[in-house]
Amino acid sequence: MTESSSPLEGDAVVAWLRQVSPYFHKHRAQTFVVYFGGEAVADAGFTNLIRDLLMLAAVGIRLVVVFGARPQIEQRLAARGITPRVVGALRVSDAPTMHEVREVVGAMRLDIEAAFSFGSRGGPLSAAGCRIASGNFVLARPAGIIDGIDLLFTGLVRNVDRKAIAARLDEGEIVLLAPLGYSPTGELFNLKAKDLAATVAAEIGAAKLILLTDRDGITDARGELIRQLTVREAQQLRETKRADLVDFEPLETGIAACEQGVERVHIVTRLVDGAVLRELFTRDGIGTMLSSAPFDQLREGRVEDVGGILELVQPLEAQGLLVKRSREKLENEIDHFVVMVRENTVVACGALYPYDEQAMAEIACIAVHPDYRGGQFGDVLLDALERRARNAGLKSVFVLTTQATQWFNERGFRAAAIDSLPMAKRELYNYQRNSAVLVKALS
Numbered sequence: 001m002t003e004s005s006s007p008l009e010g011d012a013v014v015a016w017l018r019q020v021s022p023y024f025h026k027h028r029a030q031t032f033v034v035y036f037g038g039e040a041v042a043d044a045g046f047t048n049l050i051r052d053l054l055m056l057a058a059v060g061i062r063l064v065v066v067f068g069a070r071p072q073i074e075q076r077l078a079a080r081g082i083t084p085r086v087v088g089a090l091r092v093s094d095a096p097t098m099h100e101v102r103e104v105v106g107a108m109r110l111d112i113e114a115a116f117s118f119g120s121r122g123g124p125l126s127a128a129g130c131r132i133a134s135g136n137f138v139l140a141r142p143a144g145i146i147d148g149i150d151l152l153f154t155g156l157v158r159n160v161d162r163k164a165i166a167a168r169l170d171e172g173e174i175v176l177l178a179p180l181g182y183s184p185t186g187e188l189f190n191l192k193a194k195d196l197a198a199t200v201a202a203e204i205g206a207a208k209l210i211l212l213t214d215r216d217g218i219t220d221a222r223g224e225l226i227r228q229l230t231v232r233e234a235q236q237l238r239e240t241k242r243a244d245l246v247d248f249e250p251l252e253t254g255i256a257a258c259e260q261g262v263e264r265v266h267i268v269t270r271l272v273d274g275a276v277l278r279e280l281f282t283r284d285g286i287g288t289m290l291s292s293a294p295f296d297q298l299r300e301g302r303v304e305d306v307g308g309i310l311e312l313v314q315p316l317e318a319q320g321l322l323v324k325r326s327r328e329k330l331e332n333e334i335d336h337f338v339v340m341v342r343e344n345t346v347v348a349c350g351a352l353y354p355y356d357e358q359a360m361a362e363i364a365c366i367a368v369h370p371d372y373r374g375g376q377f378g379d380v381l382l383d384a385l386e387r388r389a390r391n392a393g394l395k396s397v398f399v400l401t402t403q404a405t406q407w408f409n410e411r412g413f414r415a416a417a418i419d420s421l422p423m424a425k426r427e428l429y430n431y432q433r434n435s436a437v438l439v440k441a442l443s
Contacts, residue, residue: 020281022410027280028060030207031169035197035253037068040212040270041108049212050115052276053174057130062169064200066177067112068193069105076100087146089249093153093190101180101190109134109178116174133168133175137161138196140181140189155181155189157196160203194253202260209257210279211250212270217288218251228383229290230298231258258292263376265290284443291380298384301337301349306330308346309337312367321403322365323430337365338384340377347372350381352388352397355422359395362425366404382411390442397442400435413438 034053040046057063077084077100085092093101113132140155158181168175177200179193194211201209218226218237229237234255254265268279268287278286301309309330316322325333333351340348350366363385368377389397398421399408405415416439418429429435 022412023281024059026410027056029062031062031064031204032056032208032210033064033066033197033201033204033206034210034212034276035066035068035194036212036270037193038071038073038108039214041067041069041112042071043270045270045273047115047118048273049270049276050112050118052274054116054130055277056280057172057174064165064169064175064177064204064206065112066179066193066197066200067108068179069101069108070193072104072108073101076104085149087149087151090143090146090151090154090192091190092149092151095153098153098188098190102188105178105180109176112176116176131171131173133171133173134178135164136182137165137175137177138181138191138200140183140191142189153187153189155183155191157181157191157199158183160200162204165200165204194249195256198253198257198260198262201257201262205261207263209254209262209265210276211253211265211267212275213250213267214269214271215248215250215267216269217267217286218248226288227284228387229288231255231290231292234258234290254290258290261292263292265292291376291383297341298380299339299341301334301339301351303331303334305337305339305341305346305349306334308341309339309349309365309367312346312349312369313365316367320433322367323433325365338381338388340380342372345369348377348381350385352385354389354392354394355424356392356394358422359393360422361389361392361394361397363389363397363399378407379411386440386442395442396439398437398439400429400433400437402433402435405436405438408438408440411440413440 036049040049053063053065074084077097080100082096082100084097091097113134116130116132137160138157139159139161141158143151143154143156145151165175177196179191179196181189181191183189197209197211216225218229218234220226234251238251238255250267254267257265266279266285266287266289268275272278272286275286306327310327313322313325317324336351336353338350338352339346347369348367351364352361353364354361363382366378366381386397398416399413401408416437418426418437420439421429421437
């Protein structure tokens, strides 16, 4: 006889599945690049990390894994009595050093492949065995001479074999990349793993780069976690030269990746069990997310934007998708708006109307120019409006929609009764439109 779960446990499972299912849909068939350093490989929780990555593959995510080996290499060099020379953030890789690097990285690659093999054939994922592909996917060139010192076999990425990686991903394989690159003449170069991960993510058009680090993410001046950053905000934070950011390589890597076109970079601690799953499959995540969307064009609305907003919303009003707003009303409420501007044209907008007594806010009037629909502009606006609500100390946001229920559901909103609305909004509810009421709790 099998032991059955209690009703409470069953309800919890159902609730959990309903919560994460939109993320399965959102992430399926996307390509993610995941970086972890040698510290993660040596950690007791590495087996669980491998299982979490296998779970990503099992739900249809195309996965490229890049690993670092700095602590293992440093330990080997010390054991061999080799004192490495460092120029800036790069180690000089002479022939004796490269001999040890080849042995260390080669052994680590085999151990990681073995860990993936074991993880895919044991436990709940045993039916979803996954193959690992590794090889000469990356061409490299010498880093050259810096400050008068030849870095020898320390290299930089020259080219990424996108077609070869795509072919392996198309076959359902996980691609594993070591911090090594090959030259057309058969030389082997030592690469900086974080830089390799950023470059590969950009070259293969990855939707996300996930950087596993020893920190919770990026923190503000008070030491509190910053959950979301635009590239411009990240650059400004770097320019403040805060002591804990000067050598914070993940921030630099994230900025570089976004500047090369990676849509989103997640900086996540490796020290919390299941951190990758928490970041990708929960509403608020666990780390810091950088975005390459055109946030530098995202700002608060101004009176001079009203004409552009009207051009965006009037076609949607005519279709009954948005409530009609006059020019005068928009001018009076422009302080509630966030706009995205490209080439002096408003290409997207959204508004936040707070109800402070109920600690709620309405998100309204989200509109995107037809030329930019299908991208991430709607997500950018929604993130900005939610952040505005959080900063104001509000606990939840709600929307009224007739056509976009599924879109909001996929972003954490859930159906609610009209009675859940603030009284002032409830009194204005248009029963003829019969808009769906959707609510999202904020952390």
